[in-house]
Amino acid sequence: MQFDVIVIGGGPSGLMAAIAAGEKGAKVLLIDKGDKLGRKLAISGGGRCNVTNRLPIDEIIKHIPGNGRFLHSAFSIFNNEDIIAFFEKLGIELKEEDHGRMFPASNKAQSVVTALLTRLENLNVQIKTNSPVADIDYEEGQITVHLNNGQCYTAGAVIIAVGGKSVPHTGSTGDGYAWAIKAGHTITDLYPTEVPLTSSESFIKKKELQGLSLRDVSLSVLNPKGKAIITHQMDMIFTHFGISGPAVLRCSQFVVKAMKKWNLSEVTMSLDALPDKKEEPLFQELQKIIKAEPKKSVKNILKGLLPERYLLFLLEYNEIDPAIQGANLSSEKIRTFTRSCKQFEFKVNGTLPLEKAFVTGGGVSVKEIEPQTMASKKKNGLYFCGEILDIHGYTGGYNITSALVTGRLAGINAAAFAKNK
Numbered sequence: 001m002q003f004d005v006i007v008i009g010g011g012p013s014g015l016m017a018a019i020a021a022g023e024k025g026a027k028v029l030l031i032d033k034g035d036k037l038g039r040k041l042a043i044s045g046g047g048r049c050n051v052t053n054r055l056p057i058d059e060i061i062k063h064i065p066g067n068g069r070f071l072h073s074a075f076s077i078f079n080n081e082d083i084i085a086f087f088e089k090l091g092i093e094l095k096e097e098d099h100g101r102m103f104p105a106s107n108k109a110q111s112v113v114t115a116l117l118t119r120l121e122n123l124n125v126q127i128k129t130n131s132p133v134a135d136i137d138y139e140e141g142q143i144t145v146h147l148n149n150g151q152c153y154t155a156g157a158v159i160i161a162v163g164g165k166s167v168p169h170t171g172s173t174g175d176g177y178a179w180a181i182k183a184g185h186t187i188t189d190l191y192p193t194e195v196p197l198t199s200s201e202s203f204i205k206k207k208e209l210q211g212l213s214l215r216d217v218s219l220s221v222l223n224p225k226g227k228a229i230i231t232h233q234m235d236m237i238f239t240h241f242g243i244s245g246p247a248v249l250r251c252s253q254f255v256v257k258a259m260k261k262w263n264l265s266e267v268t269m270s271l272d273a274l275p276d277k278k279e280e281p282l283f284q285e286l287q288k289i290i291k292a293e294p295k296k297s298v299k300n301i302l303k304g305l306l307p308e309r310y311l312l313f314l315l316e317y318n319e320i321d322p323a324i325q326g327a328n329l330s331s332e333k334i335r336t337f338t339r340s341c342k343q344f345e346f347k348v349n350g351t352l353p354l355e356k357a358f359v360t361g362g363g364v365s366v367k368e369i370e371p372q373t374m375a376s377k378k379k380n381g382l383y384f385c386g387e388i389l390d391i392h393g394y395t396g397g398y399n400i401t402s403a404l405v406t407g408r409l410a411g412i413n414a415a416a417f418a419k420n421k
C-alpha cells in the first residue's frame with residue numbers, strides 16, 4: 001500500500017509528526033519497533049512528563065544549549081504556548097510548576113501518551129508496532145522503508161524520528177544515524193548530556209556524603225586556568241559514584257566538552273553552598289558569631305548554616321575539630337572554612353555512559369536541515385525531528401518541547417510535500 005507519509009519512531013517527535021501529517025489529510029503510516037508507542041515519554045519527568053516550559057521563547061532557546069538558536073524560526077511557527085493549547089484541545093490540562101515547567105494536571109505521563117494515541121486513532125493514522133525498521137532506500141520521487149522482517153513500505157515522504165541513543169530499553173538505540181549517513185547527512189559527535197558525573201575523589205569513594213542533597217547551590221565547571229566555564233544554581237546530590245541532581249545534569253555537557261577540548265582526564269568543579277552571600281561579608285559574619293560564643297562548640301555555633309553532614313564534612317576538610325570552642329578557633333581557620341563554603345573544589349573524571357544519560361548530545365547536523373520545515377537538504381521528501389537531530393536542551397521540559405516542535409513542522413511539511421508531488 002502506498003502512503004503519503006511514513007513516520008519512523010513513535011516518541012514525542014514521531015507521534016506529533018504523524019498527528020500533524022494526518023491533520024493535513026495525508027495518508028500516514030507510523031512504524032515503531034517496540035510493542036508500545038511513547039515508551040520514553042511514559043517514563044519522562046519521573047513518570048509525570050515535563051511536557052514543555054512556559055518561559056518566554058528567548059529563555060527557552062537559552063535553555064537549549066545544543067543548537068537552540070536553530071529553533072528560532074520553528075518557534076515562530078509552533079512554540080511552547082502552542083504545545084499547551086494543543087494538549088488542552090486534546091483534553092489534557094497542564095499546570096505550571098517552578099522554573100516554568102509544565103506538567104499534566106493529572107501528574108501522569110501516561111495521560112499525555114494516551115491523548116496522543118487517541119488523536120492518531122481519530123485521524124486514521126495506521127500504526128505498526130513490533131516492527132523494527134532495518135533500512136531506507138531513497139529513490140527520486142519515492143522512499144522505501146524496509147523492516148527487519150523483510151516487509152517494505154513506500155511513501156512520497158519519510159520522517160525519521162527514532163531518537164538518540166540514551167536509555168535504549170525504551171527503543172532509542174541510535175538506528176537512525178546510519179540511514180541519515182546513507183542519505184548524505186553528517187552526524188556530529190555523539191556524547192552523553194544531562195547525565196550524572198563520576199569522581200574518584202576519596203570522599204566520594206569512601207561514600208562520606210552519599211545521599212546528601214544540597215538545595216539551591218551554585219555549581220561551576222572550571223577550565224584548566226581555574227575560571228568558571230559555566231555556573232548553575234540549582235539542587236544537587238552526592239551519590240556512591242559521584243554527583244547528580246539538576247545542577248549537575250546541567251553542568252555535565254560542559255564537563256564532557258572540557259575533557260575533550262583540553263584532553264583532560266579530570267575536570268575541577270567548584271561548589272558554592274551559600275551563593276547568596278559574598279565571601280568577605282560571610283567571613284566577617286562567621287567571625288563575629290564564633291567570637292560572640294567563646295565557650296560554645298563550633299559545631300553548635302554554626303548549626304543551621306549548612307546541612308549538618310556537609311558542615312561536619314567541611315569542618316573536617318579544614319582540619320577543624322567540631323568540638324573546638326569558639327574562643328580557640330583562629331581567624332585563619334575561619335577564613336579557610338569560609339572559603340570552602342563558597343568554593344569547595346573537587347575533581348570529576350567523566351560521566352555515566354550515554355545509555356544512562358537523559359539526553360544524547362550531537363546527531364544529524366542542523367546545518368543540513370531546513371529550519372522552517374525540518375526537511376533534509378540532501379534528499380527530497382526526507383525529514384528529521386526530535387533527539388536524532390543535533391539539538392539538546394537542559395532538563396526542564398526543553399527536550400520534549402524540541403521534539404514536539406520539530407515533529408509538528410516535519411509532519412506538516414512532509415504531508416504538503418507528498419500531496420503536492
Ligand SMILES: Cc1cc2nc3c(=O)[nH]c(=O)nc-3n(C[C@H](O)[C@H](O)[C@H](O)COP(=O)(O)OP(=O)(O)OC[C@H]3O[C@@H](n4cnc5c(N)ncnc54)[C@H](O)[C@@H]3O)c2cc1C
Nearest residue numbers: 009011012013033044045050133163171386387397399400
Ligand atoms: C528517564 C528520562 C526522563 C526524561 N524526562 C523528560 C522530561 O520530563 N521533559 C523533557 O523535555 N525531556 C525529558 N527527557 C528527554 C525526552 O524524553 C527525549 O528527548 C524525547 O523522548 C525524544 O523524543 P524523540 O521522539 O526524538 O525520541 P524517543 O522518545 O527516543 O522515541 C524514539 C522512538 O523510535 C523508535 N525506534 C527506534 N529505532 C527504531 C527502528 N529501527 N524502527 C522503528 N522504530 C524505532 C523507538 O522504539 C522509540 O519509540 C527524558 C529522558 C529520559 C531518558
